[in-house]
Amino acid sequence: MSRPTTSPLRRPVALGGIVVATLALVVAVVLLVGRPVAEAATRDAGIRLSAAAPASSASAVTGRSTTIDPAEQAAARNELNPVKVVVLGVIEGFTEFLPISSTGHLLVAERLLGVGATDATKEAADTYAIVIQGGAILAVLVLYWRRVLEVLQGLVGRSDEGRRLLFALVVAFLPAAVVGLLLEKKIKDVLFGPWPIIAAWVVGGAVILWVSTKGWERKERVAPGLESITLPQALIIGLAQVLALWPGTSRSLVTIVAAVLVGLSLAAAVEFSFLLGLVTLGAATALDMVKSGGTLFDTYGVANPVLGFLAAFVAAVVAVKFLVAYLQRHSLAVFGWYRFAVAAVAIGLIAAGKL
Numbered sequence: 042m043s044r045p046t047t048s049p050l051r052r053p054v055a056l057g058g059i060v061v062a063t064l065a066l067v068v069a070v071v072l073l074v075g076r077p078v079a080e081a082a083t084r085d086a087g088i089r090l091s092a093a094a095p096a097s098s099a100s101a102v103t104g105r106s107t108t109i110d111p112a113e114q115a116a117a118r119n120e121l122n123p124v125k126v127v128v129l130g131v132i133e134g135f136t137e138f139l140p141i142s143s144t145g146h147l148l149v150a151e152r153l154l155g156v157g158a159t160d161a162t163k164e165a166a167d168t169y170a171i172v173i174q175g176g177a178i179l180a181v182l183v184l185y186w187r188r189v190l191e192v193l194q195g196l197v198g199r200s201d202e203g204r205r206l207l208f209a210l211v212v213a214f215l216p217a218a219v220v221g222l223l224l225e226k227k228i229k230d231v232l233f234g235p236w237p238i239i240a241a242w243v244v245g246g247a248v249i250l251w252v253s254t255k256g257w258e259r260k261e262r263v264a265p266g267l268e269s270i271t272l273p274q275a276l277i278i279g280l281a282q283v284l285a286l287w288p289g290t291s292r293s294l295v296t297i298v299a300a301v302l303v304g305l306s307l308a309a310a311v312e313f314s315f316l317l318g319l320v321t322l323g324a325a326t327a328l329d330m331v332k333s334g335g336t337l338f339d340t341y342g343v344a345n346p347v348l349g350f351l352a353a354f355v356a357a358v359v360a361v362k363f364l365v366a367y368l369q370r371h372s373l374a375v376f377g378w379y380r381f382a383v384a385a386v387a388i389g390l391i392a393a394g395k396l
Contacts, residue, residue, distance in 0.1 A: 120162055121169070125154050126345045130173050130352025135360045137177040137322070137353075138315060140249060140294035140376045141383070144170075145238040148288055149387060152235075152396055165340035168333040172346055174322045176353025181319045184361055188316065202268050206316075209270045213279035213296075213313075214320045220283050221325075232287050235387060235396050241289030242384040249377030252298055267309040274303040282317065292318060297373075307368060315361065 132150050136143040147170045151157050157166025182189060192210070195203025221228075231237070281299035285292035293314050300310030330337075337346060390396035 120158070121156055121166075121341050121345050123345070123348060125156060126349045127352045128154070129156070129170070130176065130349035131356045133170070133173050133349075134177050134180070134353035134356025134358075137174065137357055138181075138293050138318065138361050139364060140245070140291045140297060140373060141380055142238075142242065142245070142289045142291040142294075143174075143177075145242060145289035145291075146383075148233060148238060149235065149390075149396065153390070162340055164333055165337045168329050168337040169341060169346060169349065171325055171329040172334075172337060173349040173353045175326050176350045176355075177357040178319055178322050178326065179350075179354050180357035180361055181315050184358065185312070185315060185319075188312070189319070192316075206267065206270065209272060209275035209313075210317060210320050212272050212275040213282065213317050214324070216276075216279040217282040217286060217321060218324065221286055224286070228286055235391055237287065238289035239384045239387050241287050241291075242380045242387075245290055245294050246377040246380030246384070248298065249294065249373050249380070252301070253372040253374040253377065266306055267312050270305065270309070270313065274300070274305070277303050278313065278317070282321065292321065294376075308365075311365060311368060 129147060129150060132146050133143050136146045151166060151170065156169075157163045188206075191200050191203040192207045193203070194200035195205070195207045198204070278296055278299045281295040282292060284290050284295045296314040296317055297307075297310045300313050301307055305313065387396060
């Protein structure tokens, strides 16, 4: 089937409108449903705390020295109910592989829903947001199992192409892994707030609109595929992924853009971004589970993280399939406009005192 010759930027993008409308609907659900639920849970926790004995005890929270009231710890389970679990899971899964930043959306959503609002739940909430990425990881494993199998065959010397891709993924993974480990605390202290996220949304939106004017859909006909990726190209993509440590930037955005700019086709860039996300998110999830998994389950139980994992998996499958199909005919421009829109919404929430 021949591809359209007119630029996607010059014709209506009805499917793109559906994306914006769907994501706007998620925001509306958070605002109209989640906020009252969060406020009710907060009031309930306050009643429990005021009625409880004033005794307190030292809490052995990893990486933190703080004293937490036992009643506050007991009330923590009220903070994350099934409605919030599903909302956060869907947001994570749907935004993880789209170039709009899952971390930015989750941080804003958690604030609106009152999740992680106390010393007793802050670490558990941070861990929960990372652990449900496992649902997105599983989505990539299911949808790209042939490519993953090829990489595994390369690991045991049964596929030259798989070995080449494996080396490329390792090289691309290392920069963000090293910088993330060295600067994790500094990044959380300085960048995990509404205004840094808004700035990243706006800058990323501008980058998308700029790159979308470069005719990716024409370049893809002659650009090499994923089997041609080199280690220098992988290193540049990996260095770009370091930028995604700034919440709101979007790991998918920077890796896709970097892959295209170093010469890969758009289809190959998207696939490599997904596979790199599998490695990066998998490592982050495993590390956080080792460090804070016990705190997560002690605070929120087992059922809530499992439900969030499943919600993220379903949403990620939909998002990955949508993005691959969408980019066959359209540019990324709609996501740039979406980033501007969600940044404007966040500014409005700050002005209204809700964020």
